Amino acid sequence: MVRALDSVDLAILGPTASGKSRLALSLAHRMNAEIVSADSRQIYREISVGTGKLLPEEREGIPHHLLDLCPITEAFSAGDFVREARKAIAGIRARGKRVIVCGGTGLYVESLFSGIVDLPPRPPGQYEEYRQGLEAVPTDALYARLRESDPERATDLHPNDRVRILRALYLREEFSLPSAVLFESFRTQGVECGAIIGLDPGRENRQSLIESRVRAMFANGWIEEVEALLKGGVDPAAPGFNSLGYREVIAFLKGQMTRPALVEAVILKTRQYAKRQMTWFRHMEGIRWVAPGAGKTIPWSFSQIMVRSKKIAADTIDGIREGEPRHMSQGIKRSTPARNAVSVKRSNKERIGIIGGSGLYHLKGLSDLRPTVVETPWGQPSDPYMVGMIGEIPVAFLSRHGAGHRYLPGEINYRANIAGFVALGVRRILSVSAVGSLKESIVPGDMVVVDQFIDWTKGRPSTFYGQGAVGHTGFAHPICPDLAKTLVEACRSVKARHHGKGTYLCMEGPAFSTQAESFLYRQFNADVIGMTNVTEARLAREAGLCYATLALSTDFDCWHPDHDAVTVADVLAVMEKNVSTANRILERALETVGPAGGCKCQEAPKTALVTHPDSIPAATRNKLAFLGILKAEEGGRP
Ligand SMILES: [Zn+2]
Numbered sequence: 001m002v003r004a005l006d007s008v009d010l011a012i013l014g015p016t017a018s019g020k021s022r023l024a025l026s027l028a029h030r031m032n033a034e035i036v037s038a039d040s041r042q043i044y045r046e047i048s049v050g051t052g053k054l055l056p057e058e059r060e061g062i063p064h065h066l067l068d069l070c071p072i073t074e075a076f077s078a079g080d081f082v083r084e085a086r087k088a089i090a091g092i093r094a095r096g097k098r099v100i101v102c103g104g105t106g107l108y109v110e111s112l113f114s115g116i117v118d119l120p121p122r123p124p125g126q127y128e129e130y131r132q133g134l135e136a137v138p139t140d141a142l143y144a145r146l147r148e149s150d151p152e153r154a155t156d157l158h159p160n161d162r163v164r165i166l167r168a169l170y171l172r173e174e175f176s177l178p179s180a181v182l183f184e185s186f187r188t189q190g191v192e193c194g195a196i197i198g199l200d201p202g203r204e205n206r207q208s209l210i211e212s213r214v215r216a217m218f219a220n221g222w223i224e225e226v227e228a229l230l231k232g233g234v235d236p237a238a239p240g241f242n243s244l245g246y247r248e249v250i251a252f253l254k255g256q257m258t259r260p261a262l263v264e265a266v267i268l269k270t271r272q273y274a275k276r277q278m279t280w281f282r283h284m285e286g287i288r289w290v291a292p293g294a295g296k297t298i299p300w301s302f303s304q305i306m307v308r309s310k311k312i313a314a315d316t317i318d319g320i321r322e323g324e325p326r327h328m329s330q331g332i333k334r335s336t337p338a339r340n341a342v343s344v345k346r347s348n349k350e351r352i353g354i355i356g357g358s359g360l361y362h363l364k365g366l367s368d369l370r371p372t373v374v375e376t377p378w379g380q381p382s383d384p385y386m387v388g389m390i391g392e393i394p395v396a397f398l399s400r401h402g403a404g405h406r407y408l409p410g411e412i413n414y415r416a417n418i419a420g421f422v423a424l425g426v427r428r429i430l431s432v433s434a435v436g437s438l439k440e441s442i443v444p445g446d447m448v449v450v451d452q453f454i455d456w457t458k459g460r461p462s463t464f465y466g467q468g469a470v471g472h473t474g475f476a477h478p479i480c481p482d483l484a485k486t487l488v489e490a491c492r493s494v495k496a497r498h499h500g501k502g503t504y505l506c507m508e509g510p511a512f513s514t515q516a517e518s519f520l521y522r523q524f525n526a527d528v529i530g531m532t533n534v535t536e537a538r539l540a541r542e543a544g545l546c547y548a549t550l551a552l553s554t555d556f557d558c559w560h561p562d563h564d565a566v567t568v569a570d571v572l573a574v575m576e577k578n579v580s581t582a583n584r585i586l587e588r589a590l591e592t593v594g595p596a597g598g599c600k601c602q603e604a605p606k607t608a609l610v611t612h613p614d615s616i617p618a619a620t621r622n623k624l625a626f627l628g629i630l631k632a633e634e635g636g637r638p
Contacts, residue, residue: 009099010031012100012101013284016052017274018209021054022373023199026380032098035100035102037102038081038103040243045070046240047225049220049221050226060380073234078116079118081105082108106281112190115187117187118187139160150178152180153178196287197287198290210270214267215619219619220619226249244273352429355417357400357532366388366389366395369387376416377419377623380413380416382402382413383399390587391591398421400417409457414461414462415464423626426545428593430550433552435448435530436554436555436556437527437555437560438527442553444555447578448498448551449499450527454534456506464543464629467623473541473542475537478541480546503525512558521557544627550582609630
């Protein structure tokens with residue numbers, strides 16, 4: 001379908017801290033879209049920390065427009081926004097990409113989609129001169145004058161609203177037209193929008209999301225940001241400082257309040273702001289509301305959005321276009337937001353996590369599939385989780401390297417991957433990986449249920465601790481004995497050639513080993529070699545999750561005399577056979593896995609922490625609380 005240059009595919013709206021930016025980012029990857037921000041604070045170049053702006057390195061290579069556009073010293077109006085947004089949208093369309101508008105400034109979004117009154121510019125200073133000329137005239141006399149020349153406009157205004165009365169009189173006289181005619185003549189058409197999604201975590205979640213976001217902003221240097229600007233000579237009265245919370249930070253820097261009072265004041269202000277945002281959005285038409293579950297996951301897939309967007313396009317967007325034109329002054333018609341409770345098939349069984357690696361990007365037999373984007377304090381996992389059922393068992397599947405195999409072993413955000421499982425209620429993870437064999441007895445095609453690791457990775461983040469929290473987690477037996485036993489029995493049951501134990505040497509990669517290294521690893525008595533699993537196993541243990549590895553041997557590592565004779569085609573052929581065997585093993589393992597609790601994996605975090613909780617900075621404590629290692633409210637006040 002050819003889209004007009006001036007149209008938007010999707011808008012994501014919602015109150016502050018509802019997870020809009022992350023959802024937009026994740027959908028942008030899948031939609032081949034660029035993002036147009038509709039946020040009156042993120043417009044400003046010099047301020048970031050207190051605005052919730054994604055930093056350039058957090059934008060994952062997706063172009064974001066209308067961020068950092070305006071210097072803090074200048075005012076920026078809704079009209080400015082519409083003009084700049086239209087330019088950006090036309091540019092994105094010209095590049096053949098889709099457009100997502102994402103933001104929380106209702107006035108901006110409303111102006112973009114409903115159109116604005118865009119009057120021709122008047123000579124500079126003219127209005128000011130007019131206003132000064134009437135300085136001596138009392139307001140009631142001005143109002144009487146307006147009632148005479150433009151009665152319709154006068155009824156819209158309060159008799160004491162001197163500013164608007166003056167403005168209306170000026171326009172009436174300058175353009176010699178009543179305001180209704182004038183506004184209609186210069187009203188620009190709104191931009192079309194395919195679908196509007198509203199994210200509403202619900203009042204209670206909203207309160208706690210706002211609190212943790214505000215605290216994180218202070219932990220991330222909000223005060224320091226403002227301090228540096230003021231020291232650099234920025235006027236505290238600069239328009240950009242009108243952004244939510246900045247006035248309070250300035251007051252704090254002037255010694256007018258204490259830090260705890262500042263944090264509390266900003267949390268309160270932000271909550272009030274979110275309430276106003278919701279009021280604004282509730283009056284807009286055509287928004288489909290989604291409640292992100294528990295504030296952590298967004299149970300909403302691209303395909304679901306597209307299905308809904310067609311419906312919305314049919315019953316709402318067209319309705320607006322065919323109906324009477326909408327005027328800001330007429331007020332916006334109240335709509336009844338349709339609340340979408342996303343249905344989750346309930347099961348008494350606990351959800352099992354599965355991580356797939358090279359070759360295993362999908363899982364056969366997954367039904368009731370729901371791609372789920374999860375946000376974690378460590379950033380985004382490799383991919384949305386495929387949440388669904390295999391037979392009777394609820395599962396969450398994650399492709400370790402991301403869709404299309406995008407991440408190197410050293411680039412994978414292992415912490416987000418493991419934390420994401422925690423957010424989905426997973427306590428046990430089965431991991432599947434292709435490995436090289438270091439032993440004659442492990443031939444290509446064999447399965448190895450690993451029981452030990454040697455960690456030869458270098459410098460990748462592989463702990464949840466740090467930043468003020470020291471924890472040492474027992475890791476002598478890195479694999480959950482219960483899950484390993486289930487895997488071994490499943491191998492036996494489907495008659496796969498397998499080895500019930502083995503040591504996995506985890507190298508950094510991405511290049512394969514040298515021959516000297518390969519010989520060395522054989523002297524270590526390692527059985528297989530891979531690049532990912534020890535990091536996952538360690539983080540899983542730190543978070544108190546059970547973890548086991550099913551290693552699929554695809555070839556001999558380079559110690560073997562036949563190594564060079566092996567072709568890529570051979571490896572792929574083995575892999576293909578391996579993957580279908582692995583699928584059968586997994587299915588069998590899921591059928592037979594018993595209830596959790598026969599092992600000690602979940603006890604691990606209880607004895608790990610060395611630092612006294614009172615001494616852990618709030619930001620770190622909140623991160624650990626995400627994993628359930630600490631309670632959020634434990635310890636002293638931040
Ligand atoms: Zn366990």
